[in-house]
Amino acid sequence: MVGITNRAFRTLLAELGPPDYAFTEMASAEAFVANAQFEEFYTDPRPSAQATSIQFYARSASIIGKACAKISSRSEETRPRGIDINFGCSAPHIRRAGGGSAWSSNPEGAAELVSLARQEWNGILSAKIRIGSVDDYQALLMFTSRLVESGLDFISFHPRMDDQKFRRKPLYDVFGRLANDCSIPLVANGDIKDQAGILELLNSKGAYAAMIGREAVRRPWIFGYIRSEMNGSLKKEPIDRYAIALRYVDLVVEMLPRPWHMESCRRFFSYYCETFSFAHHIQYRLVNSDSLDSMRDELRDYFNQVPADRFINPHFGARL
Ligand SMILES: Cc1cc2nc3c(=O)[nH]c(=O)nc-3n(C[C@H](O)[C@H](O)[C@H](O)COP(=O)(O)O)c2cc1C
Numbered sequence: 146m147v148g149i150t151n152r153a154f155r156t157l158l159a160e161l162g163p164p165d166y167a168f169t170e171m172a173s174a175e176a177f178v179a180n181a182q183f184e185e186f187y188t189d190p191r192p193s194a195q196a197t198s199i200q201f202y203a204r205s206a207s208i209i210g211k212a213c214a215k216i217s218s219r220s221e222e223t224r225p226r227g228i229d230i231n232f233g234c235s236a237p238h239i240r241r242a243g244g245g246s247a248w249s250s251n252p253e254g255a256a257e258l259v260s261l262a263r264q265e266w267n268g269i270l271s272a273k274i275r276i277g278s279v280d281d282y283q284a285l286l287m288f289t290s291r292l293v294e295s296g297l298d299f300i301s302f303h304p305r306m307d308d309q310k311f312r313r314k315p316l317y318d319v320f321g322r323l324a325n326d327c328s329i330p331l332v333a334n335g336d337i338k339d340q341a342g343i344l345e346l347l348n349s350k351g352a353y354a355a356m357i358g359r360e361a362v363r364r365p366w367i368f369g370y371i372r373s374e375m376n377g378s379l380k381k382e383p384i385d386r387y388a389i390a391l392r393y394v395d396l397v398v399e400m401l402p403r404p405w406h407m408e409s410c411r412r413f414f415s416y417y418c419e420t421f422s423f424a425h426h427i428q429y430r431l432v433n434s435d436s437l438d439s440m441r442d443e444l445r446d447y448f449n450q451v452p453a454d455r456f457i458n459p460h461f462g463a464r465l
Contacts (some may be wrong), residue, residue, distance in 0.1 A: 146170055146358055148412040151405075152189045153396035158361065159192050161389070162369015165354070167197045168273075171231045173244075174203040174212035183214055188216070190225035198227030198271060202234060202244040206258035213265035227269030231263060232292075235275060235307040246307050249277035249288055256291040263296030273301045273334075276319060285319070286326055288384075293329050301332040301356050317350055322421060324351030332356050338367075339460075340374050362416035370459045383456040387448045390417065394437055405436060410440055422454050423447075 147170045155167050172187035190197040199216060203209045213228055232255060234245030241247075248255040263270055270454030274290055277285055289300065304320040305313070315335030324331040333346040338360045338415050346352040366384055373379045399411050414431045418424050430443040448455045 146266055146362070148209060148408060149362055149416070151186070151401060151409060152191050152411065153364075153393065153409065154365075156192045156396050156400065157365050157389070157393050158368060160392070161366040162372060163170070163193060163196070164357070164361070164368040165196065166226075167193065168229055169197065169199045169225075169416045171200040171202045171234065174201040174208045175355045177201065178208055178211045178215060183402055183405070185223075186405070190223060194222065194224060195226050197225050198229040198269065199225045200229040200231055200273065202231040202239060203258060204243040206261055209258050210261035210265045213262045217266055225268065227271060227298075228262060229301070230258065230270075230272045233273040233275040233301075233303055236259050241305070246275050246277065248275070249284075249307075252288045252291045253259065256295040259292050259295035259297055269298050270296060271299045271301065272297055273303070274307075275303050276306045276316065278307045280316075280319075281320065282322065285323065287453075289323060289327055293327065297329060299330040299332060299353065300327065301334050303334040317346070320346075320352070321350040324353075328356070334358065335373070340371050343371065359416055362413060363419050364459070365393075365417070366459055381458070385456055386421075387444060387455050390444050391441065393417075394441060398437065406437060407434075410437065414440070421447075422451055 150168060150170050158164060158167070168318055169188060169190060172184060173181075177184045177188060188199045190199055201212055203212070209230065216224065216228060231245055232248045232253060234240075236245065239247075248258070259270070259272065274289065274292075277288070292300065300406035302320055302323060304316045316332070320331070320333055331351065332354045333350065333352035337343060337346070337355050337357050343355040348356055355365060364370070366389075370379075393413055394410055397406050401409055411432050415428055416425045418431065425444065427447045430447070431440055434440045434443055460462040
């Protein structure tokens with residue numbers, strides 16, 4: 146997730162109970178190949194390079210081979226397990242530039258892009274897709290089949306259309322149909338928040354795995370929590386949301402370039418604070434803070450004023 150799933154955030158997850166697998170935020174293949182400023186930070190797979198894919202978006206097929214070759218030549222510490230190609234981002238500026246979900250209307254170009262990536266990358270190769278601009282299952286199946294033939298190992302599928310906002314539900318019937326027709330594993334994504342949701346997708350919709358986005362920012366302990374729920378070792382220890390907030394700020398300072406500090410915290414806290422009792426109040430205060438110290442002060446004041454929000458049941462905040 147852009148501006149959020151950077152190394153600092155993924156380290157926070159690792160400390161609280163990591164996901165089985167993670168993805169970096171999407172990086173521009175063009176900018177990465179051109180050695181633009183900060184690209185090494187966008188594409189930093191640590192702390193768990195062997196369980197992380199770097200995600201690229203590209204405006205042309207040819208650039209992706211160069212980006213993959215550059216990643217292949219990295220030393221072990223910063224070479225990821227996988228590379229993921231974004232065919233799913235529907236943000237207008239990305240689509241206008243010909244990246245993300247704009248590729249869904251050009252299956253041959255997208256297939257060429259995957260082939261070129263495959264030629265230069267021996268690790269896991271995956272793609273992220275959406276339904277596309279129209280609800281046309283045959284077009285979706287054809288697009289997906291061309292990607293599969295070109296060498297993908299798995300696909301993550303967020304079954305919303307390009308213009309479908311988060312308030313409308315993902316179309317999991319379309320997901321189930323594609324999982325049935327697709328010859329490689331399909332990872333489900335969209336509005337997944339708890340064990341029940343994951344099991345439903347695995348058992349009834351043919352999902353190979355479940356990908357959690359926003360809920361992992363609201364509850365960064367979610368992966369450890371669900372894992373212990375699944376293996377029966379759940380401890381009902383309260384979560385200290387204040388300590389986690391401060392830890393995140395420290396990780397940002399330690400791991401991200403200085404010009405990213407404020408924005409990384411603002412983006413993280415805009416989701417992290419969504420389930421607080423006075424969410425708008427604290428979000429407003431944090432977004433308008435002018436330094437990390439003043440963010441720390443705002444958090445301290447908030448938890449002093451609303452102590453019941455600090456130590457919470459780890460399941461708290463799940464929208465069931
Ligand atoms: C702030 C934000 C940034 C995102 N950035 C990316 C991205 O870089 N790459 C990507 O594939 N999807 C991105 N997405 C989409 C998410 O990966 C995911 O498909 C979507 O949020 C639905 O999953 P969720 O309900 O678990 O959040 C982003 C979503 C949000 C809200």
